[in-house]
Amino acid sequence: MIGERATYISAGDDHQSYVARMAKQEGRDPATVAAENGARIRESLASAGISLDLFASPAQSPRYSGFIERFFRTLLDRDALEERTTDQPFCITCDRFAFEAHLRGRCSHCDAESDGGICEACGKPNAGADLIDPACVTCGGTPERRPLRQLWFPLERYRSAAEFTFACAWLNPRARALVAELLAQPLPDVPATQPAEWGIAVPASGYDDQRISAWFELGPHYLALTDLLPEARGNPGGWQTPWTGFDNVVQCFGFDSIYFHVVLFPAIFQAFDPRLRPPIGFITNEFFRLDGSKFSTSRGHALWAGAFLREHDADALRFHLARVAPEIEQTNFTLDEFEATRRDELIGIWDDWLKDLAKRCEAAGGMVPLAPAPRSAPLALARLASLFGDLSHCYSVQGFSPSRAAHLLSEIVRVARRFRAEHAVFDGKPASALEAAGALAVELAFARGLALAAAPILPGFADRLWRDLGERGAVAEARWELLPAMPTAGTAISLSTTGYFEPARPGSEPAPPEPTSEAETTPPADDIETAPSEAEGEPIDANAEARAEAPSPAERTEPAPRANRRRAR
Structure with missing residues (x-):
């Protein structure tokens, strides 16, 4: 919308230990679990009108695995990995080492319950062995300590990469506070290998x-996903271009992944190739809860977006998720609150104004009237321009906030309704006919501005409203306007007199999204990317649905590929 080419990519965490844990619980193969849940993710994205340039399934791509193996060998060749033996938790009952999702205890930093690897409460890493009162997740037994030879990454050696990223990239205050605290202490070594059967083989002898x-x-x-992208899009250049050139990379993820993205990954990149540029910004969110409790498919406490959207309007859901997005604190989803948003806000406020506007347009001949604007128009249009300025910030990397954007969209409607209420006095009075016609044109400017501003969050509604206002082409192809324009006099108007958010409205669904990966055109088997997922699949994600197609109106001169890591939250 601002003339930039943005590439949006994502993938599943197919090789996570959570996938293997769920597969074991269900007596199935991890690859099957990842593929089936990945299919749910793809269905959810399509149902919500979200399109990606690539949505990869790592476990199904030999090319992806080959890239990771080559990357790992390069680190070995550059002595960036160290072999050492340490005492690690071992479950006697299960006859296996317990790590990551297979181990649970209390965080040594904040005392909250935590799995191995990272604490979801405080965001700080752990090596598993330093958990307090550790227990095997499978059997509940207390593991003993046994020596384990692994390859480790000496993170402290590459501290400068994390410090550079922290100094240069955009982070919200909560993320900055966490990273500052992490960097204030010696950085822990990180296990690069684990005693597992599921995942990518270690390309080194002695680690079968x-x-x-x-x-x-x-x-x-992220580099491997970019390596898949040129073939998916038919673009030359290879994976190096976005990471060593002038493209800008933005990564989106949850609070519990801040340590990995801002501290660990830049260090790994430096060890691999010092020419790699870190992302310019990191967009994070907190956990999103369902009826007050954490989403959990293992307990059956989840809403599957694909099934939910078969019964509910995608735009209404996207708008509600944007409003309640957990940007600075954990928030909650309830069906009652979602229905209230649709009924009281979208139907009761937005549709109420638009239906009234539609009837008055019909009475005026079904076109934008040719009349001088009323004296109050400059002030109203200045307020609209001010709201657009605020929305531009909300859609930028530095100020990214779907929640604030959703509230600003509602403010556009409320300002328009107030303007209408002030000028209703001219209705039916011949002496004030020109004033009434001019006021109607100003309201149509607000409706046009609403369509343009709402496109990132409510694409189906925005596109329909845009066309009903006589604009040509899709609203997503329109240029963003910091000073929203008045509609052209004489333009035919065909606003809906029955509203835009009422249920069972034919044609109200958003247009089908563009293909989300090279898999849409039946590529070679080696590169089919169909079903990325963690074991927990794709329950509704407050930020992801709202932000997935939000363009950034921040002024930049270079294209901005976006690497976006999505977890089921």
């Missing part, structure tokens, strides 16, 4: 019974 750590893999994961 281990796999590359899924958390460690997620660093080069």
